[in-house]
Amino acid sequence: MIEAELTPRTPVCSVWGSRQDGVPVVAVTGEVDIATAPLLRAELTTQLAQSPVKLVVDLREVTFFDSSGIGALLAAHRQAADLRVVADRAPVLRTLHYSGMESVFRVHPTLAEALTGPAR
Numbered sequence: 001m002i003e004a005e006l007t008p009r010t011p012v013c014s015v016w017g018s019r020q021d022g023v024p025v026v027a028v029t030g031e032v033d034i035a036t037a038p039l040l041r042a043e044l045t046t047q048l049a050q051s052p053v054k055l056v057v058d059l060r061e062v063t064f065f066d067s068s069g070i071g072a073l074l075a076a077h078r079q080a081a082d083l084r085v086v087a088d089r090a091p092v093l094r095t096l097h098y099s100g101m102e103s104v105f106r107v108h109p110t111l112a113e114a115l116t117g118p119a120r
Helices: 037-048 067-079 090-099 111-116
Strands: 013-020 023-032 055-065 083-086 106-108
Touching: 013 037, 023 037, 023 067, 023 111, 037 055, 037 067, 055 067, 055 090, 055 111, 067 083, 067 090, 083 111, 106 111
Parallel strands: 023 055, 055 083, 083 106
Antiparallel strands: 013 023
């Protein structure tokens, strides 16, 4: 018999906002799941309160991304005039693909492309 002690896990995620070329960028590292998605939602809400024309969410350092992350992005997408996602790792790209969200969000492989690409 294998026994494991269940303990509350510490969220393994960091979220912070910055500006690149005058555009707000929300950068995320680690795992985005039901425990950590509120961190992403909070920072997206903070950035959206400034009414930006364009908002970039950088997910290049995300190692796990589930439907909670999709929900946070969808909520921001409803409020943002131009929401762009930067993703180049399989965990994020796979979730976006299988959820059908890659056609909803503008997904770019690099931050530079997300910042300079044309609006829809």
